[in-house]
Amino acid sequence: MFEVLVYVYENYWQGDACPAASQLSRKLTAAGFEPEEIQAALIWLEGLNVAAQGTQISLPASGTTTDTINPSASIRAQAPDSLRIYSVAEQTHLGAQSLGFVSFLESSGVLPPHMREIVIDRAMAAPGDPVTLDDLKIIVLMVYWSFGEEPDALVLDELCDDTEFRLAH
Incomplete structure:
Protein backbone atom coordinates (compact mmCIF):
# COMPACT_ATOMS: atom_id res chain seq x y z
CA MET A 1 0.00 0.00 0.00
CA PHE A 2 2.75 2.48 0.87
CA GLU A 3 4.36 2.11 -2.55
CA VAL A 4 1.04 3.21 -4.05
CA LEU A 5 0.85 6.18 -1.67
CA VAL A 6 4.38 7.26 -2.60
CA TYR A 7 3.48 7.00 -6.29
CA VAL A 8 0.36 9.13 -5.73
CA TYR A 9 2.36 11.72 -3.77
CA GLU A 10 5.13 11.91 -6.37
CA ASN A 11 2.79 12.10 -9.36
CA TYR A 12 0.01 14.22 -7.90
CA TRP A 13 1.93 16.36 -5.39
CA GLN A 14 -0.59 19.09 -5.96
CA GLY A 15 -3.53 17.42 -4.21
CA ASP A 16 -6.12 19.12 -6.41
CA ALA A 17 -4.49 17.51 -9.47
CA CYS A 18 -5.27 14.02 -8.17
CA PRO A 19 -8.01 12.35 -10.23
CA ALA A 20 -11.16 10.78 -8.80
CA ALA A 21 -10.84 7.32 -7.24
CA SER A 22 -12.04 5.36 -10.29
CA GLN A 23 -9.70 7.16 -12.67
CA LEU A 24 -6.84 6.96 -10.16
CA SER A 25 -7.44 3.22 -9.86
CA ARG A 26 -7.10 2.80 -13.63
CA LYS A 27 -3.91 4.87 -13.67
CA LEU A 28 -2.43 2.85 -10.80
CA GLU A 34 -1.51 -5.02 -7.71
CA PRO A 35 -5.31 -4.66 -7.34
CA GLU A 36 -5.16 -5.43 -3.59
CA GLU A 37 -2.56 -2.69 -3.03
CA ILE A 38 -4.60 -0.22 -5.06
CA GLN A 39 -7.81 -1.02 -3.19
CA ALA A 40 -6.11 -0.69 0.22
CA ALA A 41 -4.51 2.62 -0.79
CA LEU A 42 -7.79 4.02 -2.15
CA ILE A 43 -9.64 3.13 1.05
CA TRP A 44 -6.83 4.69 3.09
CA LEU A 45 -6.86 7.83 0.92
CA GLU A 46 -10.63 8.14 1.29
CA GLY A 47 -10.19 8.05 5.06
CA LEU A 48 -7.52 10.73 4.76
CA ASN A 49 -9.83 12.88 2.64
CA VAL A 50 -12.66 12.55 5.17
CA ALA A 51 -10.35 13.37 8.08
CA ALA A 52 -8.84 16.40 6.32
CA GLN A 53 -12.24 17.77 5.32
CA GLY A 54 -13.49 17.23 8.85
CA THR A 55 -10.87 19.63 10.19
CA GLN A 56 -11.63 22.43 7.77
CA ILE A 57 -12.74 24.80 10.51
CA SER A 58 -12.94 28.53 10.92
CA LEU A 59 -11.71 30.33 14.01
CA PRO A 60 -14.10 33.01 15.25
CA ALA A 61 -12.83 35.69 17.63
CA SER A 62 -14.44 34.01 20.66
CA GLY A 63 -11.69 31.38 20.95
CA THR A 64 -13.88 28.45 19.98
CA THR A 65 -13.85 26.87 16.60
CA THR A 66 -16.94 26.26 14.58
CA ASP A 67 -17.19 23.31 12.26
CA THR A 68 -18.12 24.61 8.79
CA ILE A 69 -19.76 21.31 7.90
CA ASN A 70 -21.93 21.34 11.04
CA PRO A 71 -22.23 24.96 12.22
CA SER A 72 -24.02 23.93 15.42
CA ALA A 73 -20.96 21.95 16.56
CA SER A 74 -18.42 23.86 18.59
CA ILE A 75 -14.86 22.72 19.25
CA ARG A 76 -12.39 24.28 21.63
CA ALA A 77 -8.92 24.93 20.26
CA GLN A 78 -6.19 22.97 22.00
CA ALA A 79 -4.58 24.86 24.85
CA PRO A 80 -0.83 25.43 24.48
CA ASP A 81 -0.08 23.55 27.69
CA SER A 82 -2.30 20.55 26.91
CA LEU A 83 -0.92 17.03 26.81
CA ARG A 84 -1.80 14.26 24.34
CA ILE A 85 -2.17 10.89 26.05
CA TYR A 86 -1.85 7.89 23.73
CA SER A 87 -4.09 4.89 24.30
CA VAL A 88 -2.57 1.45 24.78
CA ALA A 89 -3.76 0.49 21.28
CA GLU A 90 -2.05 3.57 19.80
CA GLN A 91 1.16 2.87 21.71
CA THR A 92 1.19 -0.74 20.55
CA HIS A 93 0.32 -0.06 16.91
CA LEU A 94 2.58 2.95 16.47
CA GLY A 95 5.52 1.82 18.57
CA ALA A 96 8.01 3.93 20.48
CA GLN A 97 10.01 5.03 17.44
CA SER A 98 6.99 6.38 15.55
CA LEU A 99 5.52 8.05 18.64
CA GLY A 100 8.89 9.66 19.33
CA PHE A 101 8.99 10.99 15.78
CA VAL A 102 5.47 12.44 16.06
CA SER A 103 6.51 14.08 19.34
CA PHE A 104 9.65 15.47 17.67
CA LEU A 105 7.64 16.99 14.80
CA GLU A 106 5.09 18.45 17.19
CA SER A 107 7.67 19.95 19.56
CA SER A 108 9.50 21.41 16.56
CA GLY A 109 6.35 23.32 15.68
CA VAL A 110 5.89 21.72 12.27
CA LEU A 111 3.01 19.38 13.12
CA PRO A 112 0.05 21.28 14.58
CA PRO A 113 -2.36 19.35 16.83
CA HIS A 114 -5.09 18.94 14.20
CA MET A 115 -2.59 17.44 11.75
CA ARG A 116 -1.09 15.26 14.51
CA GLU A 117 -4.50 13.76 15.15
CA ILE A 118 -4.93 12.94 11.47
CA VAL A 119 -1.45 11.39 11.38
CA ILE A 120 -2.37 9.22 14.36
CA ASP A 121 -5.74 8.30 12.82
CA ARG A 122 -4.22 7.33 9.48
CA ALA A 123 -1.35 5.47 11.15
CA MET A 124 -3.89 3.46 13.12
CA ALA A 125 -5.58 2.59 9.80
CA ALA A 126 -2.29 1.47 8.27
CA PRO A 127 -0.99 -2.09 8.22
CA GLY A 128 1.99 -3.11 10.32
CA ASP A 129 2.32 -3.71 14.00
CA PRO A 130 4.08 -1.54 14.87
CA VAL A 131 4.02 0.93 12.00
CA THR A 132 7.57 1.45 10.77
CA LEU A 133 9.16 4.89 10.95
CA ASP A 134 9.50 4.99 7.17
CA ASP A 135 5.79 4.25 6.77
CA LEU A 136 4.93 6.93 9.33
CA LYS A 137 6.98 9.46 7.39
CA ILE A 138 4.93 8.65 4.29
CA ILE A 139 1.77 9.14 6.33
CA VAL A 140 2.99 12.56 7.51
CA LEU A 141 3.76 13.55 3.91
CA MET A 142 0.30 12.43 2.83
CA VAL A 143 -1.34 14.46 5.61
CA TYR A 144 0.52 17.58 4.47
CA TRP A 145 -0.51 16.72 0.90
CA SER A 146 -4.17 16.40 1.91
CA PHE A 147 -4.10 19.97 3.24
CA GLY A 148 -2.43 21.26 0.08
CA GLU A 149 0.67 22.18 2.06
CA GLU A 150 4.27 21.34 1.47
CA PRO A 151 6.45 20.97 4.55
CA ASP A 152 9.38 23.35 4.76
CA ALA A 153 12.68 22.17 3.29
CA LEU A 154 14.20 20.89 6.55
CA VAL A 155 11.09 18.87 7.44
CA LEU A 156 10.85 17.54 3.90
CA ASP A 161 16.00 11.21 3.96
CA ASP A 162 17.16 7.61 4.39
CA THR A 163 18.64 7.64 7.87
CA GLU A 164 20.11 4.14 7.56
CA PHE A 165 23.43 5.46 6.31
CA ARG A 166 23.54 8.59 8.46
CA LEU A 167 26.66 8.98 10.57
CA ALA A 168 26.22 10.61 13.98
CA HIS A 169 28.72 13.35 14.75
Missing part, protein backbone atom coordinates in the same frame (compact mmCIF):
# COMPACT_ATOMS: atom_id res chain seq x y z
CA THR A 29 -3.34 -0.40 -12.56
CA ALA A 30 -1.65 0.88 -15.71
CA ALA A 31 1.43 1.74 -13.60
CA GLY A 32 1.64 -1.92 -12.60
CA PHE A 33 0.36 -1.98 -9.02
CA ASP A 157 14.50 16.50 4.12
CA GLU A 158 13.82 14.68 7.40
CA LEU A 159 10.77 12.95 5.95
CA CYS A 160 12.47 11.88 2.73
Whole structure:
Protein backbone atom coordinates (compact mmCIF):
# COMPACT_ATOMS: atom_id res chain seq x y z
CA MET A 1 0.00 0.00 0.00
CA PHE A 2 2.75 2.48 0.87
CA GLU A 3 4.36 2.11 -2.55
CA VAL A 4 1.04 3.21 -4.05
CA LEU A 5 0.85 6.18 -1.67
CA VAL A 6 4.38 7.26 -2.60
CA TYR A 7 3.48 7.00 -6.29
CA VAL A 8 0.36 9.13 -5.73
CA TYR A 9 2.36 11.72 -3.77
CA GLU A 10 5.13 11.91 -6.37
CA ASN A 11 2.79 12.10 -9.36
CA TYR A 12 0.01 14.22 -7.90
CA TRP A 13 1.93 16.36 -5.39
CA GLN A 14 -0.59 19.09 -5.96
CA GLY A 15 -3.53 17.42 -4.21
CA ASP A 16 -6.12 19.12 -6.41
CA ALA A 17 -4.49 17.51 -9.47
CA CYS A 18 -5.27 14.02 -8.17
CA PRO A 19 -8.01 12.35 -10.23
CA ALA A 20 -11.16 10.78 -8.80
CA ALA A 21 -10.84 7.32 -7.24
CA SER A 22 -12.04 5.36 -10.29
CA GLN A 23 -9.70 7.16 -12.67
CA LEU A 24 -6.84 6.96 -10.16
CA SER A 25 -7.44 3.22 -9.86
CA ARG A 26 -7.10 2.80 -13.63
CA LYS A 27 -3.91 4.87 -13.67
CA LEU A 28 -2.43 2.85 -10.80
CA THR A 29 -3.34 -0.40 -12.56
CA ALA A 30 -1.65 0.88 -15.71
CA ALA A 31 1.43 1.74 -13.60
CA GLY A 32 1.64 -1.92 -12.60
CA PHE A 33 0.36 -1.98 -9.02
CA GLU A 34 -1.51 -5.02 -7.71
CA PRO A 35 -5.31 -4.66 -7.34
CA GLU A 36 -5.16 -5.43 -3.59
CA GLU A 37 -2.56 -2.69 -3.03
CA ILE A 38 -4.60 -0.22 -5.06
CA GLN A 39 -7.81 -1.02 -3.19
CA ALA A 40 -6.11 -0.69 0.22
CA ALA A 41 -4.51 2.62 -0.79
CA LEU A 42 -7.79 4.02 -2.15
CA ILE A 43 -9.64 3.13 1.05
CA TRP A 44 -6.83 4.69 3.09
CA LEU A 45 -6.86 7.83 0.92
CA GLU A 46 -10.63 8.14 1.29
CA GLY A 47 -10.19 8.05 5.06
CA LEU A 48 -7.52 10.73 4.76
CA ASN A 49 -9.83 12.88 2.64
CA VAL A 50 -12.66 12.55 5.17
CA ALA A 51 -10.35 13.37 8.08
CA ALA A 52 -8.84 16.40 6.32
CA GLN A 53 -12.24 17.77 5.32
CA GLY A 54 -13.49 17.23 8.85
CA THR A 55 -10.87 19.63 10.19
CA GLN A 56 -11.63 22.43 7.77
CA ILE A 57 -12.74 24.80 10.51
CA SER A 58 -12.94 28.53 10.92
CA LEU A 59 -11.71 30.33 14.01
CA PRO A 60 -14.10 33.01 15.25
CA ALA A 61 -12.83 35.69 17.63
CA SER A 62 -14.44 34.01 20.66
CA GLY A 63 -11.69 31.38 20.95
CA THR A 64 -13.88 28.45 19.98
CA THR A 65 -13.85 26.87 16.60
CA THR A 66 -16.94 26.26 14.58
CA ASP A 67 -17.19 23.31 12.26
CA THR A 68 -18.12 24.61 8.79
CA ILE A 69 -19.76 21.31 7.90
CA ASN A 70 -21.93 21.34 11.04
CA PRO A 71 -22.23 24.96 12.22
CA SER A 72 -24.02 23.93 15.42
CA ALA A 73 -20.96 21.95 16.56
CA SER A 74 -18.42 23.86 18.59
CA ILE A 75 -14.86 22.72 19.25
CA ARG A 76 -12.39 24.28 21.63
CA ALA A 77 -8.92 24.93 20.26
CA GLN A 78 -6.19 22.97 22.00
CA ALA A 79 -4.58 24.86 24.85
CA PRO A 80 -0.83 25.43 24.48
CA ASP A 81 -0.08 23.55 27.69
CA SER A 82 -2.30 20.55 26.91
CA LEU A 83 -0.92 17.03 26.81
CA ARG A 84 -1.80 14.26 24.34
CA ILE A 85 -2.17 10.89 26.05
CA TYR A 86 -1.85 7.89 23.73
CA SER A 87 -4.09 4.89 24.30
CA VAL A 88 -2.57 1.45 24.78
CA ALA A 89 -3.76 0.49 21.28
CA GLU A 90 -2.05 3.57 19.80
CA GLN A 91 1.16 2.87 21.71
CA THR A 92 1.19 -0.74 20.55
CA HIS A 93 0.32 -0.06 16.91
CA LEU A 94 2.58 2.95 16.47
CA GLY A 95 5.52 1.82 18.57
CA ALA A 96 8.01 3.93 20.48
CA GLN A 97 10.01 5.03 17.44
CA SER A 98 6.99 6.38 15.55
CA LEU A 99 5.52 8.05 18.64
CA GLY A 100 8.89 9.66 19.33
CA PHE A 101 8.99 10.99 15.78
CA VAL A 102 5.47 12.44 16.06
CA SER A 103 6.51 14.08 19.34
CA PHE A 104 9.65 15.47 17.67
CA LEU A 105 7.64 16.99 14.80
CA GLU A 106 5.09 18.45 17.19
CA SER A 107 7.67 19.95 19.56
CA SER A 108 9.50 21.41 16.56
CA GLY A 109 6.35 23.32 15.68
CA VAL A 110 5.89 21.72 12.27
CA LEU A 111 3.01 19.38 13.12
CA PRO A 112 0.05 21.28 14.58
CA PRO A 113 -2.36 19.35 16.83
CA HIS A 114 -5.09 18.94 14.20
CA MET A 115 -2.59 17.44 11.75
CA ARG A 116 -1.09 15.26 14.51
CA GLU A 117 -4.50 13.76 15.15
CA ILE A 118 -4.93 12.94 11.47
CA VAL A 119 -1.45 11.39 11.38
CA ILE A 120 -2.37 9.22 14.36
CA ASP A 121 -5.74 8.30 12.82
CA ARG A 122 -4.22 7.33 9.48
CA ALA A 123 -1.35 5.47 11.15
CA MET A 124 -3.89 3.46 13.12
CA ALA A 125 -5.58 2.59 9.80
CA ALA A 126 -2.29 1.47 8.27
CA PRO A 127 -0.99 -2.09 8.22
CA GLY A 128 1.99 -3.11 10.32
CA ASP A 129 2.32 -3.71 14.00
CA PRO A 130 4.08 -1.54 14.87
CA VAL A 131 4.02 0.93 12.00
CA THR A 132 7.57 1.45 10.77
CA LEU A 133 9.16 4.89 10.95
CA ASP A 134 9.50 4.99 7.17
CA ASP A 135 5.79 4.25 6.77
CA LEU A 136 4.93 6.93 9.33
CA LYS A 137 6.98 9.46 7.39
CA ILE A 138 4.93 8.65 4.29
CA ILE A 139 1.77 9.14 6.33
CA VAL A 140 2.99 12.56 7.51
CA LEU A 141 3.76 13.55 3.91
CA MET A 142 0.30 12.43 2.83
CA VAL A 143 -1.34 14.46 5.61
CA TYR A 144 0.52 17.58 4.47
CA TRP A 145 -0.51 16.72 0.90
CA SER A 146 -4.17 16.40 1.91
CA PHE A 147 -4.10 19.97 3.24
CA GLY A 148 -2.43 21.26 0.08
CA GLU A 149 0.67 22.18 2.06
CA GLU A 150 4.27 21.34 1.47
CA PRO A 151 6.45 20.97 4.55
CA ASP A 152 9.38 23.35 4.76
CA ALA A 153 12.68 22.17 3.29
CA LEU A 154 14.20 20.89 6.55
CA VAL A 155 11.09 18.87 7.44
CA LEU A 156 10.85 17.54 3.90
CA ASP A 157 14.50 16.50 4.12
CA GLU A 158 13.82 14.68 7.40
CA LEU A 159 10.77 12.95 5.95
CA CYS A 160 12.47 11.88 2.73
CA ASP A 161 16.00 11.21 3.96
CA ASP A 162 17.16 7.61 4.39
CA THR A 163 18.64 7.64 7.87
CA GLU A 164 20.11 4.14 7.56
CA PHE A 165 23.43 5.46 6.31
CA ARG A 166 23.54 8.59 8.46
CA LEU A 167 26.66 8.98 10.57
CA ALA A 168 26.22 10.61 13.98
CA HIS A 169 28.72 13.35 14.75
